[in-house]
Amino acid sequence: MSLDESEKSADPDERPSEQITRNWNELLQELRVLQTGVQILTGFLLTVPFTDRFADLDDRQRTIYLGLLVGSVITTCLIVAPVSFHRVLFRQRQRPWLVYAAHLCARGGLTAMALVSAAVVLLVFDVVVGTTAATIAAIAVLALYVGLWLVVPLFARN
Numbered sequence: 001m002s003l004d005e006s007e008k009s010a011d012p013d014e015r016p017s018e019q020i021t022r023n024w025n026e027l028l029q030e031l032r033v034l035q036t037g038v039q040i041l042t043g044f045l046l047t048v049p050f051t052d053r054f055a056d057l058d059d060r061q062r063t064i065y066l067g068l069l070v071g072s073v074i075t076t077c078l079i080v081a082p083v084s085f086h087r088v089l090f091r092q093r094q095r096p097w098l099v100y101a102a103h104l105c106a107r108g109g110l111t112a113m114a115l116v117s118a119a120v121v122l123l124v125f126d127v128v129v130g131t132t133a134a135t136i137a138a139i140a141v142l143a144l145y146v147g148l149w150l151v152v153p154l155f156a157r158n
Contacts, residue, residue, distance in 0.1 A: 020095050027082070027102045034109055035079050041116065042072040053127075061126055068119045075112035081105045114145035 045068060048054055057065065082102035089098060118138045125134035 017095075020099055023099045024095060024102070027099060027106060030106055031079050031082060031102070031109070034106070034113060035076075038072065038075045038079060038109070038113060038116075041120070042069075042076050045069050045072055057127065061123060064119065064123045064126070068116060068123060071112060071116045071119060075109055075116055078105045078112060079109035110149060114142060114149065117145065118142040 045065075048065065082098065082105050085098055085101055118141045121141045122134045122138035125137045
């Protein structure tokens with residue numbers, strides 16, 4: 001398990017143990033930011049079926065909603081998993097593995113968050129203005145996420 005080039009230390013005096021600790025702390029900070037948004041979204045989605053308007057959704061919209069809810073819960077699981085990994089492996093000298101696994105979870109959580117966000121837009125636009133506008137809006141949101149979260153950093157890396 002090697003670190004990506006971006007995770008290697010710019011400080012030649014930094015020891016590997018210091019570097020892995022810094023990487024772990026940076027990952028935890030990133031996951032905290034993502035976690036707040038996902039937990040708020042998941043909590044909101046859990047309340048939707050108990051509203052009066054939920055009965056007005058057609059079968060396709062309910063299917064989108066259920067997929068969206070499952071996606072949000074999966075996203076929550078991905079971004080909270082590193083905490084569980086840490087608890088289970090506490091003081092087991094597994095920090096390199098923890099950083100690697102948390103890195104994968106963060107990437108998966110970011111991907112899932114982009115998909116869930118686009119699906120939220122799809123559902124809301126579908127209910128409010130219709131399927132065509134919903135599809136266009138969801139694709140635009142997904143393109144924005146891909147552009148800002150993937151394309152811009154890849155350009156910066158090169």
